[in-house]
Amino acid sequence: MTVENTSIIVLGTLQDAGSPHIACTRECCADLFENPTIQRQVVSLGLIDAEHNKTYLFEATPDIARQMKLLTSTGNKGAGELVDGIFLTHAHIGHYTGLMYLGKEAMNAQNTSVYAMPRMKGFLMGNGPWDQLVSLNNIRLYALQNEAPVKLSAHIEVTPFLVPHRNEYSETVGFQIKGPTKTALFIPDINKWDIWDKDIVEEIKKVDYAFLDATFYSGKEIGHREISQIPHPFIIESFETFKGLSATDKNKVVFIHFNHTNPVLNPESEEAQMVVEKGFRIAKIGDVFAL
Helix, strand or coil, X not given: CCCCCCEEEEEECECCXXXXXXXXXXXXXXXXXXXXXXCCCECEEEEXXXXXXXXXXXXXXXXXXXXXXXXXHHHCCCCCCCCXXXXXXXXXXXXXXXXXXXXXXXXXXXXXXXXXXHHHHHHHHHCCCHHHHHHCCCEEEEECCCCCCEEEECCEEEEEEECCCCCCCCCCEEEEEECCCCEEEEECCCCCHHHCCCCHHHHHHHCCEEEEECCCCCHHHCCCCCHHHCCCCCHHHHHHHCCCCCXXXXXXXXXXXXXXXXXXXXXXXXHHHHHHHCCCEECXXXXXXXX
């Protein structure tokens, strides 16, 4: 498949640890160790600049090899296997550790552009093994600034914005991705909608697509974990927050970043059907959204 227009493509939909989840003995992962599926990859989006034959990756996940291949084969007409840039949201394992595959043990890339917020940039420059990627010129770091657009072309720009999350090593941002005719939000991680200094309902109204944190369907999945230590907006909470949206605006919402326990990963589940019945969407690898 080759995409002819500037577009976003979904490359991964899972929470950082993926699925099957390490050491998981629950039903959600039981069959996946012996029967893995390429639909279970860590959260990532691809941006295809069809006019200039360029591609950009959002997040550098442990599944970067398959994700980059899907992105470049979909969007690059013979322009090569490597993306033209990578945008990072924060320093949690599923969102940046794929950078290791650009190093000398793997691809040994040359000056791949990596866009990161100041603390994230400092973390990569000041800690091994990431600093080696910098010193060996495998990656070239570019500092992002909150709410400051990065122009990738005359018709495409990417704007980071801060969101509340666990910021042990870096800030956490979402991105607004603006194309020639449409605009998308990408917020794979946030603590809760009501503690953000922006109104998520109003932000959804401003864009054409909103790829939003849906780590857990409800608190029932968490089990032995203390819920206060893993704050995310549950899908059932998002239902309540978004209930006043029009049908058109609800259809903009594409839930993403699912924990391995999240029942919506099974499209036949009652929970997945409920998402659809309420007018929202569930991200799937390979979905393409025209910009």
